[in-house]
Amino acid sequence: MALQINLPVTAIGLPCGAAYARVATYRGNKDKVYAWVEVHANSAARENQAAPVAQKEYEFDLANLQGPLLPALYGMLKLLPDFADAIDC
Numbered sequence: 001m002a003l004q005i006n007l008p009v010t011a012i013g014l015p016c017g018a019a020y021a022r023v024a025t026y027r028g029n030k031d032k033v034y035a036w037v038e039v040h041a042n043s044a045a046r047e048n049q050a051a052p053v054a055q056k057e058y059e060f061d062l063a064n065l066q067g068p069l070l071p072a073l074y075g076m077l078k079l080l081p082d083f084a085d086a087i088d089c
Contacts, residue, residue, distance in 0.1 A: 001074060002046075003086040007039060010053035016041045019053065021083070023073055033060045035073045043089065056082075 007019040024038040039054040040046040058077065065072040077083045
């Protein structure tokens with residue numbers, strides 16, 4: 001499960017038009033869930049275990065998540081500006 005996004009700025013200074021974003025880890029407590037998202041230049045870079053070109057932690061209220069946790073996290077990510085035009089992949 002992952003999202004394809006357009007990443008105009010990366011840690012390496014180059015844009016990635018078909019960047020591959022995935023929830024690498026998540027953790028939570030009774031109120032919040034924190035998702036650590038790694039973004040690779042593309043799916044091939046992820047498959048070849050290349051270093052991420054971006055990474056960030058996102059925080060969500062547990063009450064806003066519905067259904068199985070991982071699909072719910074991806075659904076919530078798609079509501080954020082960073083993932084506005086994301087495509088499931």
